[in-house]
Amino acid sequence: MATPESKYPPIPGMHHVVSTFRILLAAHPRTVDRLSSALSPFGYNLDTATEGHEAQTAIQKGAWDLIIGSTDLPQMDGFLLLRSIRTNRETVEIPYLMMVGSAESQDEIKAFQLGADEVVPEKTSDVGLRARVRVLLRLSTYRRRLQNEKRMLGIKVAERTRELVEITMATVAALEKATELSDPETGHHILRVATYSTLIADKVGLSSELVEKIRLYAPLHDLGKVAVADRILKKEGVLTPEEFEEMKLHTNHGHELLMAAQADEVACNIALSHHERIDGSGYPNALKGEAIPVEARIVAIADVFDAMTTVRRYKEAIPPDVAMRTITVELANRFDTGATAAFIQRFDEVMQVFESYS
Ligand SMILES: [Fe+2]
Ligand SMILES: [Fe+2]
Incomplete structure (x- = not known):
């Protein structure tokens, strides 16, 4: 059956671009189902964790571009999970989107206070949800770029240092030879x-x-x-x-x-x-x-x-x-x-x- 958005097909080439991002759905099974049906037809690369400890393990093991959580995650609620993400140096910068029951609620305020980058009420349309996901993935792109540039800079500095050492060695060798000859x-x-x-x-x-x-x-x-x-x-x-x-x-x-x-x-x-x-x-x-x-x-x-x-x-x-x-x-x-x-x-x-x- 055609979805309500089928008259808005994905932009050509978009499928390929978005699929390089890795998104973890760390939420209640009901929310995971809803997120999957809204995102997977658009080529997003999704992994799921429907319990708190499973989510924590997945977060530690993977390189995530976005984590989408829900307040009612079994075993460990979404707030506790978010707190653990934001207090870990390895994961503190991963964009996080929290699904909440309703907008302008205590849950929304609490999620923002704990460091969520976006809070989306469950009633939000799939189009609205995807728009927010795209914004957060853009954030992730900038983060990746920064990391790459930092790595490239490190490689360049190391190369330059090695060049300098090699030049010095060559100079020393030439001087040794010149002195030895005379x-x-x-x-x-x-x-x-x-x-x-x-x-x-x-x-x-x-x-x-x-x-x-x-x-x-x-x-x-x-x-x-x-x-x-x-x-x-x-x-x-x-x-x-x-x-x-x-x-x-x-x-x-x-x-x-x-x-x-x-x-x-x-x-x-x-x-x-x-x-x-x-x-x-x-x-x-x-x-x-x-x-x-x-x-x-x-x-x-x-x-x-x-x-x-x-x-x-x-x-x-x-x-x-x-x-x-x-x-x-x-x-x-x-x-x-x-x-x-x-x-x-x-x-x-x-x-x-x-x-x-x-
Ligand atoms: Fe001397
Ligand atoms: Fe000497």
Whole structure:
């Protein structure tokens, strides 16, 4: 038999569009029957729950675009169900339509107070009911769009971060290669210092994020040497005081280069402060104690240990155990206590790295 609305057929294409929405009818069986006959011929995707607990389970399990309830839902009335939906973070935003006995009743006021988006009296025509459902589904569309945009934004941020890390890695690799080509001694130095620094940083108990940054950026600690003249860098023998002053500037040069490249703060700190000493005897700013960033305090130990244990143009190498004792005992006041302790605790691994490059 033709329904009273059969002279208003659905708009072509509408069936497909609306059917992607999921509607839960959480109501008394009588109301469910009425809602089903009004909505299903129009292509809405309906699920039903005719008892309170069944409705709660369905709500938790599904991704709903709209919930239609009734005040007389068996086991748990529609108000209690609505309250539980609005007090749960997962479901608080799902549009909710409450069917009530009559308009302008206490039930209508109570439903709105509990957070219903729409209240419809049972006597409302099917056309009126569907009009309200369409409005609420539009709400759901905006909600979905917002969620999608949020997700897309998250993906874009993650992609951008990965790109930045990859660019940094490529820069580090290129610099390592360039330094190695012009001076193999320095090439191995930066690799060893990076590995020693990572071992110490990991043991000191820094966040995994900071340990990773130290691993990435410690190889750049002497980057500023690219701005120091070869006659000083490759001089056979001890530098004059003037030459040493010029050499010291590699800390400032490295810092300036990294700042200009908008590199991470950790990279900038390492380049600038890896020759600072806890007792204030270091350079370029004679910083003391914790005024020196922790990443620079860590690289300082690794850098000095490596300088002591390798042959340089102007000096012989000393044995690793002697270098370790010198740093941790004789020169202990120049280095961070925690980082020194970590260095001693990881000395076996430090030795493995040392031997692999010998
Ligand atoms: Fe240096
Ligand atoms: Fe160095």
